[in-house]
Amino acid sequence: MTGQDYYRREGDRIRAPEGALPFERGMGLGGWLLPEGYMWDLEGPADSPRRMEQLVAELIGPVTGAEFWEEYRARFITAQDIAEIAAAGFDHVRLPMNARGIFDGDELIEEGIAHVDRAISWCREAGISCVLDLHGAPGGQTGANIDDSPHRLPELFTDPAAYRQGLRLWELLAQRYAEETTVSAYDLLNEPLPQKHESLVPRLADFYRDVIAVIRAEDPHHLLSIEGWNWATRFEGIDRLWDENACLHFHKYWSEPTTRSIQQYLDLRERLGLPLWMGESGENDDRWYAEAFSLFAQHGIPWTFWTWKKIDRDTSPRIIPSPDRWEEIRQFAAGRGPRPPRAHEIFEQLLENVAASRCTVRAAVLDALPGIAAAPSVHRIPGVLQEGANR
Template sequence: MNARNGEVNGFLRTDGKRLVNGVGHEVLLRGVGFGSWLLPEGYMWRLPEAGDRPRRMERMIEQLIGSVKANEFWESYYEAHSAEDDIRQIAAEGFNSVRLPLNARFLIEEEEPLQLKEHHLRLLDRMIGWCREYKLYVILDLHGAPGGQTGTNIDDSEHDLPELFIKESHRKASIALWGALAERYKDEWIIAGYDLLNEPLPDWFSQYNGLVMPLYKEMTEAIRRVDSKHMIILEGAHWATDWSIFDEKFDDNLMLQFHKYWNNPDQESIQKFLDKRDEWDVPIFMGEGGENNIDWYVGAFGMYDDLNISWNFWTWKKMDTDNSPCSIIKPAGWHKLVDFLEGGEPPTAAEAEDILWEYLHNMRFENCEYHPEVVHALLRRPPLRYPAIFYGYKGRGISYKIQHEAKVNIGFREGDGTDIRFIASPRTEPNFQHGGGEPWAEDDRLCLQANAGDWFQYEVNVPASVQDRDHRCYQVQIRMSATDLPSRIAVELNGEFVGEIDVVTNSWATYLLRAKIEIPSGQHAIGIKVMSHTVRLDYLELISETI
């Protein structure tokens, strides 16, 4: 699972449902997105609606410190927010790709005829060069198209309308932009593909849905006139989740993209995308998902791996967070900017400049708070806690085995037939909504009820990096309870017996396996098997120990 194993090698292309690199080896993209770099987003700055998109942020900063200082701030921002140190860390963690969201306003000087900002393109060139050096495939993502494709803050919409589909000049500019980017990067192998439009047309603008595929085809024609090598990536409508717009496979190097937030991490929730993968015989990509808690990440991103779906986590860095790898420390006076946007008195120009330049300092990777636990959850890397309900997704007989079908269907992992129930909760369905970085409250968490003979596998990936060489011995800790006493479970590694635990109470308790487990680098499976009676499993935790 490390990019240094040679998988980032040559032009990436599709081969049926697979992605293969330049030497024909299969690749599953596992990466992070650079949200808020070239298209800043207000929620990542902890700003209210009045500062929710680039043009509003720009207006605020110009009002506070003047146009000259504002220009200086923005050029420094683009230099500092996402830089070589970020790329170096992403590669060192074992990711193999990044998704770069582009704002057309960042790139375009004039739409008719198209004139690009060369100094901004050089910033993009430099980032691509770093990715080539550190072996990270790059996905170019038109996140904010000319005029906006969503009519919301996420594409820097000016009038809250999807003007890309309303004004002919914007449509032509978007086609010309992709043609220009393809001309510039046609020979750049580190670019994995072109993500033509991010999340076009939410449901309330669905009257324009019929215009998306024709535009995709025109964009692709402009690209193919100069570039026959790079993959084309298509997103569905309504936050990339509505794939009914995909009526025709019009290119032989296509990948389809969906996004996933705040809902069940189970196969049922993405079955329509798996079905389209089979129908079109193309690879699929979960191109944007995250903004939840670490428990959810373990389930969702583990599912993508098990079902051979490439993925990209949103997002690498934002302010004051614990559910992204990098947290920008909020400047001490940041509330003054928030108060101003909410109608309060502005800070003085000197105060505002101090606050903003502190922000520039804090956003550099070396000054961020780093959360390795987020990366561990995404890559199923110990030390890690696995909610018991997120056993593997490779199917019955591989990831799990059950003796009795569920008596109650609660709308989660229905196809597995397992008996999953809430812990002391009046709810009647799972709650996988946005949860910040905190674990589920105990009365919201699901447990796994398992009977004698049932077993479940939990994938674990141990890196081969030098710094981890002395940290491959793990303690196994399991939180569980029994319905009948005494109950017993066995713990296995790759199907081999490691040890047993007697469950001696019908109240929730945490048990530590006496035998420590030494796990070599690579991909493995921790198994839990119920030996007698019925056990309720809350979570399994692998805790590192130096040996």
Template structure:
């Protein structure tokens, strides 16, 4: 990658400053500049940043609360986090911003917040990562829910002129500050605006605001990519009927839905209609099987993406898991109204320990999450996670109506219609691919370094299919198949071909070794 010139849109593609096409794969720095309750395990407690701030102040008083938040900004995202993100293979980060970090209610700059972004820019420059600036919490709130830190739980950005004016002013300030900074890749104007009925009630107001924000940014910055999210949690792109700026991109978010082509048909149609790049600006919070298939879906359709999020407390679904200290459960229990309030000194001791646990070096690393997202070995592949372009061939397919219905392959669900929602500990839907003799499926696997690939296949019956990597046969070895030579680092195509009718495929486990060829 290069910081020569600026990331921009070019004839429906996203390209870097030299004109080379980009296949973005990034990760979101959620919780750092806008706290979200679920990331702190505050189930039944405060969910908005304001509510969490009030909780901390109630526990330890205003002086210690201020000290806690200053410490939090210094440890939750550090240069070590950015180095790890770059080493893992990501090329950009998306930075969710609370407007209250950068300006007060009168629009006065808060220099401490700008300094945090400037520091992140320098870290990303050193580690070769672009940054997408995302206004996650606009003045007044853009969603009417607690995720945007709105003061009154309503989308007052669209009803109160003072908040609208402040949002235009804030984006002008951001664009003016970073107009000549190539590490900044783009401006994501509003995160998940207007969910539910609000998407219809304020549809015209959203379009008008996007137009005004675009005009204001372009008065001070002609360089940077502008990113527009649809309404209803960034899933409704019907408002995008024309191109407001040629250097722009349409973003959508995807959660708890089938990871298949029909689920993104509206977004693909918008890309075709507008001739603009498409960006999966948020997706995650699900099983490893869902992650593998969803990000394969994006890659196969030329959609840059950003995984959500990098780090949170005690998680199975983020790469970086903060281990809560003893005493944190007492605080969350009190916050949920189920336990007495800890005394200030005890609470402060717990909060101090929590800050130490938030450092990257103290976190548990969930490498299996990164491997699923990047299809990187070692990897557990669901049978239904095959390529979305030329990924299967079957003579007599009977597709599953509710999942991958447009793929020519037979899929069966063990428990009726598959459920792609998520809760902690949930097992992925049990899906089986049925193949007859000569039918095949093909998967992407990525190697971080040269290795000899080995594959173990979970089959419903005692079948013995043929496996190949990039067209070269893998040798059977008991219940596994192994390559006879090392494959180079990079992307490869793993094919499984059935040798008999009725082959039932559930999972492929891909590993590797460094034994001499």
């Protein structure tokens, strides 16, 4: 294979291989291999995968809890979800991966990486591409709930063992997917280093340098995504040409949807000649979506929405119905209520409800995104939740 067979940088734009869809409009698959508490409509300490696992184990036992998570990962995203994403007009998905689920510190965990393999195959069947996003690196790259860090610290940059494991993980991923052209990019780290850890930015630069060298020793072709720090909003200290086949990746939440608000990234594109990718935005209202995502398209910036589905939240295109007694789980998790009786029944219903066929469709979210629309079979009432056509 040659570089022309892969998604790649051409000047300051991302180009698709011949016959493939362009890299312009994407959807995030948050909540699957790295769930966050708010995606379950939870408040309080159960906000990261390991803490959510502790909650489930406390309520239904560790053995049944492990079985629950196995079923959850099998059902949350399936070929049907990917087909619906493609049918709506998206051309790629961004797949958040948790190192703990796919990597034992030395080798890939086959039952974990199999989920990634299946997602890629579903994308191939649907005619779209898949970005591999290291959302939770070994040791954690943010020190927040979103990276599942064990001690709420960005130990990827402070623990030499975690640093080595981060390099090793990407080495293995590059070996596995070097010839997989359905993979459009490697997103090296999600949202590294919030503002309070700014002193570690030089170490982030070291990691980008080292991990790119490790990947390129195995894979000369895949596009590399370089995220800014402070929730992927700042590039000071890492504003350079890291690789000839790379893009600069920023996120945008809860700020004015104007050219002025993204001018720093436009200037960076002009100065470095690298493509931009707005790889994560959402969690807002329909009017903001229409303005912000049209802004990205206006400036020739590919974008990826966050995220496909969550429990009982109307900010996503798909809404997972809450189990009948879900409020009991919410209150217990927040420390405001007693232990729910027969909690296994609630989690069994959750497993039923995460299926694509059981989710409700919020067409207004999709209609707010440029070039995207809900399936014609979805009855439209703007801003109102509608049942999925195949529920």
